[in-house]
Amino acid sequence: MADFRVPAKQAYDFCKTAFVKMGFSEVDSEKIAKVLNLADVYGIESHGIQRMWRYYTQTKNGSIHIDAKPEIVFETPVSAVIDGHDGMGQLISYNAIELAMEKAKKSGMAIVTIRESNHYGIAGYYTKLAADNGLIALSMTNTEAMMVHTNSKKPVLGTNPIAMAVPADPHPFWFDAATTVVTRGKLELYAKKEKEMPNGWAVDENGQPCTDSKRVLDNIIAKRGGGILPTGGSEEETGSHKGYGFGMMCEIFTAILSGGSTSNHHIRVEGKGAGSCHAFIVINPAAFGDPAEIKAHMSTLMQELRDTAKADGKDVIYVHGDKEAEAEKLSATQGINMKEKTLDELKKIADDLGFECKFDIIG
Amino acid sequence: MADFRVPAKQAYDFCKTAFVKMGFSEVDSEKIAKVLNLADVYGIESHGIQRMWRYYTQTKNGSIHIDAKPEIVFETPVSAVIDGHDGMGQLISYNAIELAMEKAKKSGMAIVTIRESNHYGIAGYYTKLAADNGLIALSMTNTEAMMVHTNSKKPVLGTNPIAMAVPADPHPFWFDAATTVVTRGKLELYAKKEKEMPNGWAVDENGQPCTDSKRVLDNIIAKRGGGILPTGGSEEETGSHKGYGFGMMCEIFTAILSGGSTSNHHIRVEGKGAGSCHAFIVINPAAFGDPAEIKAHMSTLMQELRDTAKADGKDVIYVHGDKEAEAEKLSATQGINMKEKTLDELKKIADDLGFECKFDIIG
Numbered sequence: 133m134a135d136f137r138v139p140a141k142q143a144y145d146f147c148k149t150a151f152v153k154m155g156f157s158e159v160d161s162e163k164i165a166k167v168l169n170l171a172d173v174y175g176i177e178s179h180g181i182q183r184m185w186r187y188y189t190q191t192k193n194g195s196i197h198i199d200a201k202p203e204i205v206f207e208t209p210v211s212a213v214i215d216g217h218d219g220m221g222q223l224i225s226y227n228a229i230e231l232a233m234e235k236a237k238k239s240g241m242a243i244v245t246i247r248e249s250n251h252y253g254i255a256g257y258y259t260k261l262a263a264d265n266g267l268i269a270l271s272m273t274n275t276e277a278m279m280v281h282t283n284s285k286k287p288v289l290g291t292n293p294i295a296m297a298v299p300a301d302p303h304p305f306w307f308d309a310a311t312t313v314v315t316r317g318k319l320e321l322y323a324k325k326e327k328e329m330p331n332g333w334a335v336d337e338n339g340q341p342c343t344d345s346k347r348v349l350d351n352i353i354a355k356r357g358g359g360i361l362p363t364g365g366s367e368e369e370t371g372s373h374k375g376y377g378f379g380m381m382c383e384i385f386t387a388i389l390s391g392g393s394t395s396n397h398h399i400r401v402e403g404k405g406a407g408s409c410h411a412f413i414v415i416n417p418a419a420f421g422d423p424a425e426i427k428a429h430m431s432t433l434m435q436e437l438r439d440t441a442k443a444d445g446k447d448v449i450y451v452h453g454d455k456e457a458e459a460e461k462l463s464a465t466q467g468i469n470m471k472e473k474t475l476d477e478l479k480k481i482a483d484d485l486g487f488e489c490k491f492d493i494i495g
Numbered sequence: 496m497a498d499f500r501v502p503a504k505q506a507y508d509f510c511k512t513a514f515v516k517m518g519f520s521e522v523d524s525e526k527i528a529k530v531l532n533l534a535d536v537y538g539i540e541s542h543g544i545q546r547m548w549r550y551y552t553q554t555k556n557g558s559i560h561i562d563a564k565p566e567i568v569f570e571t572p573v574s575a576v577i578d579g580h581d582g583m584g585q586l587i588s589y590n591a592i593e594l595a596m597e598k599a600k601k602s603g604m605a606i607v608t609i610r611e612s613n614h615y616g617i618a619g620y621y622t623k624l625a626a627d628n629g630l631i632a633l634s635m636t637n638t639e640a641m642m643v644h645t646n647s648k649k650p651v652l653g654t655n656p657i658a659m660a661v662p663a664d665p666h667p668f669w670f671d672a673a674t675t676v677v678t679r680g681k682l683e684l685y686a687k688k689e690k691e692m693p694n695g696w697a698v699d700e701n702g703q704p705c706t707d708s709k710r711v712l713d714n715i716i717a718k719r720g721g722g723i724l725p726t727g728g729s730e731e732e733t734g735s736h737k738g739y740g741f742g743m744m745c746e747i748f749t750a751i752l753s754g755g756s757t758s759n760h761h762i763r764v765e766g767k768g769a770g771s772c773h774a775f776i777v778i779n780p781a782a783f784g785d786p787a788e789i790k791a792h793m794s795t796l797m798q799e800l801r802d803t804a805k806a807d808g809k810d811v812i813y814v815h816g817d818k819e820a821e822a823e824k825l826s827a828t829q830g831i832n833m834k835e836k837t838l839d840e841l842k843k844i845a846d847d848l849g850f851e852c853k854f855d856i857i858g
Binding site for chain 2: 210211280281288305365369381389421429433451
């Protein structure tokens with residue numbers, strides 16, 4: 133039994149209870165659990181409950197400061213810069229997007245940036261929250277250096293995801309993508325399966341094409357050079373400088389506009405956070421006309437994209453958010469995916485923290 | 496003599512004079528000429544003076560309305576929506592970025608969107624103007640449908656460039672890229688040289704890989720299907736959905752937030768403009784702290800990227816804007832590139848409009 137499915141609600145309850153037991157308040161634990169749960173519900177298992185072990189370890193070793201009091205260090209009616217003081221990334225970010233939404237409702241738009249934070253989960257949780265409130269939003273985070281930019285052999289930028297959501301019917305446009313070709317999680321998956329990676333994903337310590345995921349991951353950890361390529365690959369001919377440019381866009385909004393650490397300065401020090409920087413851009417469609425008309429216009433475009441003639445051999449055209457809406461529907465009856473290894477970790481966490489770990493296995 | 500170089504100032508003067516003779520005011524002609532000239536100075540010949548023939552033809556056939564009075568149809572302290580009324584794209588956009596800059600200086604940030612416009616030249620002219628004024632900016636435009644999105648065989652989105660500039664030393668970060676792997680101009684270049692395109696740039700009318708640029712261009716014009724692939728290629732494995740997502744981001748800011756035509760509804764009608772939509776996002780760094788510190792932080796990141804160890808076989812690492820700064824320096828002594836065909840067209844324009852076409856050939 134490698135993979136099985138469990139009710140999404142039970143996964144949420146587990147996370148909430150665990151965070152309360154770790155020392156977070158009830159309200160704060162709910163916020164963090166919501167971010168993790170949406171990843172699972174959307175089928176993005178890498179960012180869901182399977183990360184509990186990592187978060188649990190990091191609260192114990194002091195990378196994540198449970199009692200951190202994030203602080204607004206600079207503020208205007210349309211902006212804020214928050215120092216996260218090594219707190220829990222999801223919690224800092226949940227409160228930051230709420231602040232950005234509040235400002236955007238009043239002023240038309242707002243940008244809130246964050247420094248000295250930790251991993252914040254899926255970038256798209258925060259944009260979904262905004263879209264559910266009728267707002268357009270972008271969310272970005274920098275990460276540990278992993279992107280080998282065009283012509284280099286050492287990473288400086290992170291995988292630097294950019295997410296965007298826009299209200300639409302029957303569900304929002306929801307885009308969430310690393311600016312590298314693939315994420316670190318994808319490499320880990322290939323390493324676990326001992327499968328050769330496709331060419332064009334990564335390079336070795338000499339900046340040469342490399343399909344051995346274990347070697348690339350080891351190199352990233354040991355900071356020996358090599359890493360993941362930008363979307364567009366290694367050469368300008370295939371658009372390498374474009375993925376690199378979008379990675380820069382993320383780095384600018386997150387690290388540069390928060391006065392925080394750029395990805396290449398994320399250095400693991402005991403008792404200190406990851407130094408992650410995030411940014412949230414929220415736009416009130418009412419600043420551009422009638423929100424209902426804008427939503428209808430967006431819905432039309434999305435439907436036209438879906439209705440386009442399909443390439444020979446392709447059955448369906450997705451617009452960003454369609455796959456996640458499908459996964460969400462599935463999760464209502466079929467639960468969310470879980471690996472045996474994850475369940476083992478969750479049992480250990482529950483054991484340590486003194487509560488019962490109980491999941492109904494579906495199907 | 497296929498290619499030669501002429502003084503940048505003479506190219507600027509030619510354009511300005513031509514636009515005045517076409518019926519634009521002196522001030523307006525200067526604005527348009529500046530946008531074209533920067534493209535040539537930055538080495539982006541496709542968007543420089545070589546487009547004069549197209550603009551001249553379009554003012555004559557009524558696609559570009561010389562006496563259009565762009566109108567602000569919606570406005571808040573941080574936003575504006577402009578109806579361009581089929582005017583000259585560069586002129587509408589020059590005034591729009593100035594409006595966005597003025598608003599951002601007062602309010603911290605601003606977004607100005609435009610509908611019913613025409614081709615606006617290089618997206619990055621407007622961001623450079625902002626960066627030269629100490630502001631961070633993004634510029635986007637939609638275009639005629641040309642991007643074949645993931646799994647489809649007909650284009651819906653355009654090449655949809657996104658540009659961003661950020662003040663830095665010794666010169667600004669300056670990113671300007673189509674969200675397709677390559678631009679239409681690149682295909683035209685390959686067609687002209689009867690050269691086979693690399694695989695991964697385009698697909699034919701059945702959505703299958705195609706390296707015949709002439710066939711792809713003919714298909715785009717005849718709207719038979721096929722076109723240029725998103726950055727990331729045709730498959731999700733190489734990040735196709737990412738280029739497609741960034742193309743959507745552009746479409747959202749330009750067409751959706753202006754209430755204008757999405758790329759798939761840009762239909763050529765005699766006497767009407769292209770229906771192009773643009774967007775300008777301007778951010779005042781003072782909304783996030785000390786602009787001098789933010790600029791220094793940005794300059795450090797750019798230098799660290801340049802100073803990274805180079806991949807075996809690569810001599811130089813560029814940050815976005817470096818190549819353009821080099822080209823600008825070169826143009827000061829060596830002028831800008833021009834093709835004989837362009838010179839022939841310019842002579843014909845000058846002849847028609849009744850002024851002298853005179854260029855000193857350099858070197």
